[in-house]
Amino acid sequence: MDDGRIGFRIGSSLLPLRLENVVFAAGERRIIDGVSFDVHAGLRCMIVGPNGAGKSVLLRLCHGLLRPTAGTIRWNAPESPGGPRHQAMVFQRPVMLRRSALANVIYALKVAKVLPEQRKQRALEALHKVGLQALAASPARVLSGGEQQRLALARIWALKPEVLFLDEPTANLDPGATHEIEKVIDAMHAGGTKIVMVTHNLGQARRLGDEILFLHRGRLIERTPAARFFRHPQSAEAARFLEGELPW
């Protein structure tokens, strides 16, 4: 039925995404303080930075879960309100409904207004891609943390989003489960989904990232190809961050 590639809406791609002077304030505190950048299709973006830098908030602003206090966030072709979404997000802790793994994927397809007769087939394919086909009938909330996160990715893969935001998807997982998740993310990237990911695991940023956005105290300090970032960061903040984070 599909070869894993994304059926983009012709001539109405979501990307590029453009942020201009975006500010997000909670009371007096500016969690995001005047951030501007463009996101184009292709390269896998890793957003890194110390705790409290505003990484997760930035991701939620991009995804539309939060509204900026000031500035603009503009998609090339915005999604119609109430219509199916063409972007998706994976959270640090997956939230599953009290129903089977398969039913969780089918639910997402239903919300996305996929025709009823196509839902089950697409859901099964997605479960197969993440290696959960054997657990399709299991209740989702009693799966292990790694399995739930793979299920969260299957739920999104079935939707074939154009853009995928990930907020530290492996923060709670052991190395084995982390590896599984990274494989799925890579496969989705290969299928044409734009990957924008927050991680504080620098090894992961190195493995998965094509370019690094370094965030510090709510500001975008630098944006550098991944290969260069880890050897020659452009900013003093990033250099200090890498020193503190990387013991070698």
Next chain:
Amino acid sequence: MNSVGAAAAQALQLIVGADPKLVAIVLLSLKVSLSAVVIACMVGLPLGATIAVGRFSGRNPVIVLLNALMGLPPVVVGLAVYLLLSRAGPLGGMGLLFTPTAMVIAQAILITPIIAALSRQVVEDAWVEYREQLRSLGETKFGAAMTLLWDVRYSLVTIVLAGFGRAAAEVGAVMIVGGNIDGVTRVMTTAIALETSKGDLPLALGLGLVLLAIVLALNATAYVVKETAQRRYG
């Protein structure tokens, strides 16, 4: 002491022998209260869930009012429904007063706030956990309310039974709008009140025992359903 013992023995005889009068009263009670619960759920569950996920002005006063209505005195509800359905009332032409239908209406009004207020709380707790995920998927507010209702279904069992317990156990509302007519609108609670005042303790006691047994059985069922589901679905 003796008379109580004798009455209890006779009461057990009535129950074990499935005394037709007693059975008729019990069945009518169940019919009225179950109907009221079904109606209250159809209104109360969507109402509670919608308030839980909704963001509108006046939301807090609505919640306070809903919580306060949980304590509606049955006699006041009975009186209001009586005025509504009596000959001179706005719905008097329907001829519903002193019928089981009137009793269903009164009990439904009594327990709808209970079901709405309690389900609002349960759904809102779930909404805190699910909100970002459901919004991310593009779910509408109404869709989220329905999804959450289904997701907390095992907690709702307890709430629905609380509503049923309240309906089956109240006497004031059904007494006023039903009239306690023998064979027509006489239910367990009104019969107990009447038979006790008449001195027919065996029937009163027998009905009391049946009422207790029903409430106990329902709560045991709810407990088992919830525990099993929690283990199975997490």
